[in-house]
Amino acid sequence: MSVPVRRFDAVIVGGGGAGLRAALxxxxxxxxxxxxxxxxxxxxxxxxxxxxxxxxLGNVQEDRWEWHMYDTVKGSDWLGDQDAIEFMCRKAPEAxxxxxHFGMPFDRLENGKIYQRPFGGxxxxxxxxxxxxxxxAADRTGHAMxxxxxxxxxxxNTQFFVEWMALDLIRDSEGDxxxxxxxxxxxxxxxxxxxxAVLFATGGAGRIYAASTNAFINTGDGLGMCVRAGIPLExxxxxxxxxxxxxxxxxxxxxxxxxxxxxxxxxxxxRFMERYAPNLKDLxxxxxxxxxxxxxxxxxxxxxxxxxxxLLKLDHLGPDIIKQRLPGIREIAMKxxxxxxxKDPIPVIPTCHYMMGGIPTNYRGEVVVPKGDEPESRVNGFxxxxxxxxxxxxxxxxxxxxxxxxxxxxxxxxxxxxxQFIKNEMPTWKELPADAADRSLAxxxxxxxxxxxxxxxxxxAAMQRTVQSRAGVFRNxxxxxxxxxxxxxxxxxxxxxxxxxxxxxxxTARVEALELDNLIExxxxxxxxxxxxxxxxxxxxxxxxxxxDDDNWMKHTLYYGETRQLTYKPVHTKPLxxxxxxxxxxxx
Amino acid sequence: MxxxxxxxxxxxxxxxxxxxxELDLVLERFLAQRFxxxxxxxxxxxxxxxxxxxxxxxxxxxxxxDLDDAAQMEIVGILRAI
Ligand SMILES: Cc1cc2nc3c(=O)[nH]c(=O)nc-3n(C[C@H](O)[C@H](O)[C@H](O)COP(=O)(O)OP(=O)(O)OC[C@H]3O[C@@H](n4cnc5c(N)ncnc54)[C@H](O)[C@@H]3O)c2cc1C
Numbered sequence: 001m002s003v004p005v006r007r008f009d010a011v012i013v014g015g016g017g018a019g020l021r022a023a024l025x026x027x028x029x030x031x032x033x034x035x036x037x038x039x040x041x042x043x044x045x046x047x048x049x050x051x052x053x054x055x056x057l058g059n060v061q062e063d064r065w066e067w068h069m070y071d072t073v074k075g076s077d078w079l080g081d082q083d084a085i086e087f088m089c090r091k092a093p094e095a096x097x098x099x100x101h102f103g104m105p106f107d108r109l110e111n112g113k114i115y116q117r118p119f120g121g122x123x124x125x126x127x128x129x130x131x132x133x134x135x136x137a138a139d140r141t142g143h144a145m146x147x148x149x150x151x152x153x154x155x156x157n158t159q160f161f162v163e164w165m166a167l168d169l170i171r172d173s174e175g176d177x178x179x180x181x182x183x184x185x186x187x188x189x190x191x192x193x194x195x196x197a198v199l200f201a202t203g204g205a206g207r208i209y210a211a212s213t214n215a216f217i218n219t220g221d222g223l224g225m226c227v228r229a230g231i232p233l234e235x236x237x238x239x240x241x242x243x244x245x246x247x248x249x250x251x252x253x254x255x256x257x258x259x260x261x262x263x264x265x266x267x268x269x270x271r272f273m274e275r276y277a278p279n280l281k282d283l284x285x286x287x288x289x290x291x292x293x294x295x296x297x298x299x300x301x302x303x304x305x306x307x308x309x310x311l312l313k314l315d316h317l318g319p320d321i322i323k324q325r326l327p328g329i330r331e332i333a334m335k336x337x338x339x340x341x342x343k344d345p346i347p348v349i350p351t352c353h354y355m356m357g358g359i360p361t362n363y364r365g366e367v368v369v370p371k372g373d374e375p376e377s378r379v380n381g382f383x384x385x386x387x388x389x390x391x392x393x394x395x396x397x398x399x400x401x402x403x404x405x406x407x408x409x410x411x412x413x414x415x416x417x418x419x420q421f422i423k424n425e426m427p428t429w430k431e432l433p434a435d436a437a438d439r440s441l442a443x444x445x446x447x448x449x450x451x452x453x454x455x456x457x458x459x460x461a462a463m464q465r466t467v468q469s470r471a472g473v474f475r476n477x478x479x480x481x482x483x484x485x486x487x488x489x490x491x492x493x494x495x496x497x498x499x500x501x502x503x504x505x506x507x508t509a510r511v512e513a514l515e516l517d518n519l520i521e522x523x524x525x526x527x528x529x530x531x532x533x534x535x536x537x538x539x540x541x542x543x544x545x546x547x548x549d550d551d552n553w554m555k556h557t558l559y560y561g562e563t564r565q566l567t568y569k570p571v572h573t574k575p576l577x578x579x580x581x582x583x584x585x586x587x588x
Numbered sequence: 589m590x591x592x593x594x595x596x597x598x599x600x601x602x603x604x605x606x607x608x609x610e611l612d613l614v615l616e617r618f619l620a621q622r623f624x625x626x627x628x629x630x631x632x633x634x635x636x637x638x639x640x641x642x643x644x645x646x647x648x649x650x651x652x653x654d655l656d657d658a659a660q661m662e663i664v665g666i667l668r669a670i
Contacts (some may be wrong), residue, residue, distance in 0.1 A: 039605055047607035047642045143643050163602065185602060217605055251610055331650050336613060506598035568601045 003181070003437040005192045007429060008034040008159070009422055011180060013166040013222060014201030015041030017142070017407035018386025022199050022365075025415025027156035031422060034193060035097065035153070036164045036182055037216060038511075042146045045203050045215050048141030052117060052134035053099075053404035055092035057111040060132040065089045068133065070126040070581060072402060076395025077538035078554060078583040079235065081572035084363040088402075088409045090576075095408045096135050104148040105137050120255075120286075121399045127461035134401045145404065165511060166221065167381075167440040169198070169229040170432065177382035178430045181440040183522070188504025190444065192436055196426040197418045199383040200225070200359060201411065205522040206239075209352035210461075210468035212250045213242060224518025226359050227525070228439065228560030229392065231379065232369060234390040235357035235557050236522070237530035238539045239302065240398055241473045243289040245351025247309035248494040249336040255346060257312065257329055258282045260321065265311045265345065266301040272310075287397070287473065289351035291541055294474040297349070303449045304347060311345035350473045354398050356539065357529070358390035360558065360569075365389070365414025370558065375569040381426065383418055392556065395571075396538020447513050453498030460487040463490045463516075467523050471530050476543040480531040487520075487527045494520045509556065525559040532566055533557065550583050573586040592628050600635055608642045614649055617670045633659040 004576055010026045012019045014036035026033040026063075037044065056063040069089040073080055090587040100106055100114060103533035107115040114135050122133040137144035163185040170192065179194040188486040205220025206212040223233055258264075263282050266272050275291040277284035284292075293310050302308050314322055314329075319342045326341075333339050333346045361384050362368050362376065371377035386407045393406055469485025494516055499509040536542045555568040573580050601623070604615040626634065637645065637660055647653045649667045 039603075039607070043605075043607040043642055045607050048609070116670075140643050143641065147641075184601075215607055215611060216611045216616075217607070249609075249613055251613070328650075332610075335650075336610070505595050506602050508598065508602050511602070 003190055003192050003441070005194050005432070008032050008371050009195065010034070010197050010199065010418055011036070011193045011195040012199045012201060013180060014044070014203060014386065014388070015162075015384060016044035016201060017046040017145050017217070017404060018411040019183060019199070020146065020153055021382075021411030022201060022385055022410045022415040022418070023158045024152050024156055025412050026418060027158040029419045030373045031082050031419065032159075034159045034161055036161045036166050036193070038163065038165050041150050041160065042143075044146060045218055046142040046146050046404070048215065049404055050139040051119060052136035052141050052401045053096060053408075054119070054122065054399070054401040055135060055405065056089065056097065056098040056133060056134070057093050057114060057116060059109060063133055064422065065092065066578060067124055067126060067131070068092065068122075069578070071121055071123055071290075073581045074127065074584070075121055075397055075399035075402075076393070077397055078550065079392065079537060079547065079556070079571060081392045082575040082580060083139070084393050084573045086575040086578060087363040087413070088393050088405060091409045092405055095405065095412070098437045099145065099148060099408065102148045102152055104144050105451050106135055107403055111495055119400050127250075141404065142388060145408075146448030158376060164501065165514065165516065166225065167443065169225045170436045171233075172213050172430055172433050176430060178432055179436070181339050181437050183511075183514070185506050188507060190437060190440055194429055194432055195381070196422045196429055197381045197383060199365070199385060199414055199418060200388055201384070201386045202388045204355045204387040205519065206352045206355065208463065208467045208523040208526065209239070209521050210464035211245050211247070211351040211497075212584070213252050213351050213353045214250075214346045215246055219515040219519050219524040220355075220388070220517065221518045222359060222384065223525070227521040230560075230562060231367065231524045232360060232558040232560045232567075233357060233522075234360040235392060235396075235529070236525040236559055237471075237533050237557060238356035238396050239352055239471075239526070240354040240356065240539050241287070241290045241350045242353045243293060243350050244285055244312060244348040245309060246332065247347035248348045250351050251332050251336045252310060252351070253332065253346065255286075256380040257267065257314065257326060260325055261317050262312050262314045264289070264348075265313050266296045267303045268301060270301075272301070287539065287541065290473040293348075293350055294472055298474060302469055309347040309349045312348045313345040314341040315343060315345070317487040345367065354403065355387055356392075356394040356396065356398055358388045359384040360556075361385070361389045361391050361410075363391055363410070363413060364417040365410055366417060370567060370569065372532055381421070381430075383414040385414045388417030392437045396540060441515065443514065444510070447499055449495070449501055449508060450496065450498045453496035454493055456497050456499065456509065456516055459490065459493045459497055460516050460519065462493065463487070463520060463523050466490055467526060471527050473541065474543065475530060475541060479532075480527065483527045484531050487524050491520050493523055521561055524564065525561070528564055529557045529566060554583070592631055600631070603638045603642060606642050606645075608646055610646055611642060611649070614667055614670060618667060621670065622666055629659060633657070633663045636660055637663060654669065
């Protein structure tokens, strides 16, 4: 079967903050650049970011990039690569000011400079006192970023392929990346997009969990495509959780609710945080509260018919405080939990929020994999940026507001290195392999021909339940081992999913089946990587190994999908210009 | 009013996938419970709502803002109640 081919200098998969920033760099350099997105770019998940973007501008209080770097290294629990972290924190002020020049409507101080708000984990003098470092555009920072970057791209003649879904990565016999296959939803046709360089900016994969703050579109497509093309995934055991998502929905209830006096209760009506954190109680750090909640559920003190959540009680604050100070929360509770918090408590559970791991890259945005003795050898023509990439700046735990920063700094850096690569090393296209589209065609043909299989939503729910219960915030060996077995069985079921609608045009069922192929790769990678890591570090809290073990485990995990095997590679301990920040215990 | 073409119906379903989880959840319920029974005029109004930026759309669904168009507000009313 012959598949139509279209040619570009650069193909970017993903139109969120990272993809748009990279595309802008390439288009402005005069390269013929295509951006593919499953949805209209400004509806990418970046739109959900409210908190802000960090940079040591020092507009409100004295600040330095070195302090931002320290906070990020500490936040990462010393799993972050210090060269990449230095690169990001040094570039942050310039990156934010550039966004300002592009027209992003940041909140301002009276003197006209960008206003900066306080945010957890941002400090002066290496942890001494809090500092205001987060720049925001009201509560619409992500939205403002997307619109600003989208408009610049339109001006720079970036070509958008909206409602196109990339299916697979195309590598030639030397392992170089020469393009992607993609499905045009409008027609159901499959195309080959032939490129000199490809960038993945496909965002997160939070939908592997039953409880997730991520929109439905976050299905880890870039990661699935990598696994199928023989590229490993890095540090997939590390997922950040938010303690208070509405049970069954995932919608976030901000920390502010507990700040105003909201308390967590178990099925006995006990305020259990008093037991775990006698001083800070319900305001202990996020990961600590999450773990305590999960323990209550695991020990049978959960609420509801399945005893699988705890309660966030607000009624004692009185209707006036709730209406005045927490109006948005009342709406969320009524709409997504069906309760009015003036009268009844809100069911909540720890909810997956952010993926620290991803496609292994360096600070140039190049995808790097082990080859012979070399732990990080460049895959020619292949780049990644944003939440789907692991540079690794977030290590074992991301600092709030560092993700939006990651998007623009590494999006731009990847764009710059793609330009250099195309100009210096790839003046013309490498030949496409004869079987370039075979894998994708086979996947679609399998779906079209499948009979007697299970429905996609059913298998997806089984995957989500497994990941939630086996690789949640509270982990131990027995549970993880069981999870590995269970998820392998779910993966077998994914191979036989069936869709009833076999039509071609805008076939959402087909898209969801193809997304599940990606989700399951991420889910298996998560369980296998988590089961193997026998320590506690950042978001990976292991009950049988409660301490960080730098001697044995200060290393990055690499998961290979074909064999389901792991290898490891060293953490980068040499920053670019400053001294190494040696590990300390992470206390607050 | 011309009948709505089935491809357009499928396109509208896909475009109900948003960048904000809150909207995904509301629109998912709407698609499951109400979508099939919409009149052509109601469908047209819903399609217009889908062109709103996510944050504006959510504010409207949450009752923090209204729209001038009566047909659009009728759909908004359903979304608010669902
Ligand atoms: C509720 C919430 C609040 C947050 N708040 C903050 C905050 O305040 N500050 C902060 O720094 N971070 C925040 N984060 C994290 C941050 O928003 C994300 O990590 C970041 O926006 C991801 O951006 P991205 O460009 O990598 O991907 P996304 O914005 O998710 O974009 C992914 C793009 O890839 C496309 N795509 C995916 N798969 C395919 C495919 N197969 N084919 C074609 N296109 C594809 C999608 O259509 C989309 O355009 C928050 C996250 C959540 C969930």
